Amino acid sequence: MSFDIRELEIIVDALGVGIYLADGKGVTLWVNKVFEDISLIKREEVVGKTLRELVDAKFFSNSATLSVISNKKPTIVSFNTKTGKKLLSQGKPVFDNRGNLKYVVNTIYDISNIFLTPEEENINKNLASDYNIVAQSEKMLKIVNIAVKASNVDLPVLICGETGVGKELVAKLIHYAGSRKNFPFVAVNCAAIPESLLESELFGYEPGSFTGSNKKGKKGIFEIAHNGTVFLDEIADMPMFSQAKLLRFLEDNQFLKLGSTKPTKVDVRIIAATNVDIKKAIEEGRFRKDLYYRLSTIYINIPPLRERLEDVNILTKFFLNNLNETYKTRKIIMPDVIDAIKTQNLEGNVRELKNIIEKLYFYSKNDTITIQDYYENNIDKNELNSNKKSLKYNLEAYEKSILQEYFELYKSTRKLAKALKISQSSAFKKLKKYGLL
Known part of the structure; x- marks a missing residue:
């Protein structure tokens, strides 16, 4: 029994997920109709072009294929398209008999509705980049697969x-x-x-x-x-x-x-x-x-970040790339800085890692973030610059930091109020005031 290519495409499209096939060098070989529909990008726009070219040309903000080529491991990446869609790509390597990378097969899902529109972003005062799935550890790949199955x-x-x-x-x-x-x-x-x-x-x-x-x-x-x-x-x-x-x-x-x-x-x-x-x-x-x-x-x-440290590399690069894209810069981070970050406890997990990268980006003296930048500027989250702000500002900043710390600890206005010896209604109002709810 044999299939012609059209029959095979019909069968693949019936799976209901996008398929993006690239060779071992990142050249796009084929995409299915579902990918065209969910990305709003035509096959002829990408076939024959490398993923590096497509990322540089802003077709895609990120690429699972490039991560797979770099690491030779399955990788999950969410990315934006030039058409304004948000997609999730699960890239998997295919090796030949000699162990050489021959293909990268990506299954693509449309997750546009997970992320905020610019209008919603302003209302909620959140960055859409807070809600991206980027991982290459086996633990997180398994979790994403379970989530998709669920x-x-x-x-x-x-x-x-x-x-x-x-x-x-x-x-x-x-x-x-x-x-x-x-x-x-x-x-x-x-x-x-x-x-x-x-x-x-x-x-x-x-x-x-x-x-x-x-x-x-x-x-x-x-x-x-x-x-x-x-x-x-x-x-x-x-x-x-x-x-x-x-x-x-x-x-x-x-x-x-x-x-x-x-x-x-x-x-x-x-x-x-x-x-x-x-x-x-x-x-x-x-x-x-x-x-x-x-x-x-x-x-x-979901395991803590300290138990899947291989995700720190790809997350660090992802957060830094977002900052470079937003502020039109070309900063890079040295490998020993990432190694130093991995030695931290990272109790705040991905959220804390993002905060560290943002601080290093802001305080670094040039376009290369060095280990010296890390040791000089990896400031504790509760440290306040009290010399340059008014008394009211510093008091409110201090109150907010305490509320944030206790709310992260107790996750309950009732328990927070009891610990701080205030009424629950006061705790609720203060958390609302500082945007912590």
Whole structure:
């Protein structure tokens, strides 16, 4: 039995993912129709050109193929196209019988909706580059593959990992790579909402349900996210009473709004995340075992950056390339600087690494970031330049740094308020004031 090339293309396109094939030198050999559709780039625009040429010409902001050629290992990279699309590429090397790199096969996914538009970026005061998937470690490649596989089913997902490892990004990948991608992705930090408001935020309420409520009533997060995904971040800090209501909701996707006797039924997918030891929380009686089993049908544990140091290289280059692109510079970083960064504990994980690279970029004296720049300018995140700012500025900066430190530690306005000996409402207002919520 044999296939002609057209039949083979039809079969490949039926897989529903983009395919980008390059040779061992990075020359584009072929792309499928799905790639053309999701990238808005025609085959004839790229075939015959090297990925280096295409990156330099701004067709693509990054290339998994170039990383595979450099490292001879599978690599995952997200990148922008000249047409304004955001794509995820999984590049895999293919070797000949002599062990020489012959091809690089890339599977391409459209993840444009994961990232903020410029308008949304201004509103949320976030950089889109905070939400990029770049990895080459086997651990992260496995996690991305699990996430893509999970996008094809509607089972609950529990994502665990330290602060800054990218739990919400993985949750968004699951949502936007699946059939619910055209419906809402609604994220809620369970620890940031006061316990007295959490139930009404999740399930909504009828008009006049309680003093101070909206006269027209309010839709809850589950109703707003109908047909989409609800991401419950810091699920381990959800009060036990709310855990019981969530468990009942997961049984049949029905809930009672506050003040209502009529059930509301919705169709949503639940993805939960936590940065605490969930099994320890169960042992201590802070989290329901039955809810854990219900949420963890698909369990993803994202390792900290210090346990996948091979990702530091590619992430460092990625962050530096973004800065060079933004500010029209050509700075490079010496290998011994990257080695020095790897010796740090990196408790803040990818978020902390990005902060280090930004500081080195800003403080470096020339276009080469050296080990001297690293030792002189790798400033502790809580250090304040108090000599050049007003008293009010420094007091607020100090207050913000304390709130940020405690919120990262406790992930709960309730626990933060108790630790700082202030009311929970004050903690909530201050976190809002400084943009920490």
